[in-house]
Amino acid sequence: MGEANGTRVVKRQVNASNLGAKTKFRAYVLWLFGGIFGAHHFYLGRDDHGFLWWCSLGGYFGAGWLRDLFKIPGYVSDANNEPEYIEWFKNQVRTNNKPPFSTCRFIGGVVISYLWGELVYMAIPEDEVYGINFKPLMILIPAAVALGVWVVGNVGREEGSIWVPLVAAYVCYPTLTYLGDDSTWMSAMVLTAALSFDTWSKRWRLKPKKKRGLVRRLTILGLAALLYSSLWGSYFVFNARFTDSEGEEIKISEAVKHFLTSPIWLDLKASLHETWRHAQHHGFWATWRQLVDLTDPRGEINAYKVLGLSQTASQSEVTAKWRSLSRENHPDKVKGSEDERRVAQEKFMEIQQAYEILSSAKNRRQSRNRKPA
Structure with missing residues (x-):
């Protein structure tokens, strides 16, 4: 009797643990419909991975999203701590003192760190704002580069210290900015930080990441998304430009300001206001x-x-x-070039189509009026 009760208790514990297990089906559904924004990674508790996918539109602009098609089974096994996966991971640790070089992870670190470093660079206002010069904030670019390398390097069962890429980026920063142009020194700094992390910092993550509560996860992700979005916002407000038809560069912020006083916007604004008033007096439908x-x-x-x-x-x-317009615009009356005859033919066909539309409308109304009440 006691053994039977014990068996039932064990079964209940197993069933309870299975309730929280992640499934491949759900992971693939989220991958298909929200994977470009990291939905499947957030579902599996891989928040850092999901954030990388969110800010790079599917992991390096779609490449990582496609690769996940084949990696999701492993991600699910990792999230569920399945015995087969744990045994495979232990064998990897026994075979390799440190994680072997991964081309995908290295390229990912390079792309993300370059994106984040370039974003900080673009977000710093080029001109003074309210008399404040924000150029000294350029000193934050190496930190953004190191952060990108570190976040990519800490995805999954690998980890490493941020200090190695951080020191490498700041050591390179003064020399590279003095010797090269913007793209050259940024690329060199990114490669230096990524190589230093891969060579001296990365190691196996022997203990799983500590589980966070939903509120804490959402708070951290929300703050990270807010910071990332604010950098893009600063870029568009202070520095983003486009080229007009005369080949001159115009700031987007100035173009938006002038658009709000343009005739097309004022007409649209008046139409929207009139529509709102009509809805208030006559109802939505x-x-x-x-x-x-x-x-x-x-x-x-x-x-x-x-x-x-x-x-x-x-x-x-x-x-x-x-009848009058058909006679005036008949193509047979045109004796000019082929282009003139083509234009006349199009005008003539437009007149015929307009007449057919209005005649059909008349017939529809007559048929509707003849219907018995």
Whole structure:
């Protein structure tokens, strides 16, 4: 009797542990529909991996996302601490004193650290803001580079200290900025930091990462996302430019400011305001039907415009105008070049189509009026 009770207790414990187990099915579904933003990694508790995917659009702009198609079974086994995976990992540790060189992980560290270092560089305002010169913040670029190398290096069952790439990046920073252009010194600093981490810092993660509560996970991820987004925001507000039709560079922030005073925006703003007022007085669905009509789904508004008539014109006026325009724009009257005849043919066809649209509308209305009440 006691053995039976003990067996039931063990079964309940096993079932309870299985409730929290991660499944390949869910991981693949999240990979398919949100993998480019790291959804499957967040599900498996790999928050650092998920954040890297989120800020690089699928792990180095989609490459890592495709690679995960084959790596997800291993990630799930790792998340569940399955005995087969743990035994495989122990064998790796016994065989190699330190994690072997991984081309994918190394390239990932280089790409992420370059992205983060370049982002900090771009986010620093080039001009003074309210009389403050932010150029001294350039000193943070090596820290961003080292952080990128370190985060990639600490994904999964590998880890390492941030101090090695941090020191390497800051040692290179003064010399490289003096000798090379922007892209050259950034690339050299990134490679130096990545190589130093791979050579002297990385090691096996013998103890699993400590599990964090949901609130703490969301707080950390939220702060990281906020910092990353604010850097992009600073870049677009202070430094981002585009080239106009005359080949001149214009700051996006200035273009947005001028757009808000442009005729096209003022007209759109007035239309939106009028739509809102109409919705307040006549209700949402009446306004929605009016908006649908204004999109001219049957082409009747444009047809009247092509024929040069108002929307209140009678069918006899439509027919008379159609005959007149057809005679005036008939392609046989054009004796010019091939392009002129082609333009005349297109205009003639447009007139015929407009007349057909309005005639069909008339027939529909007549059929609807003849229906018994």
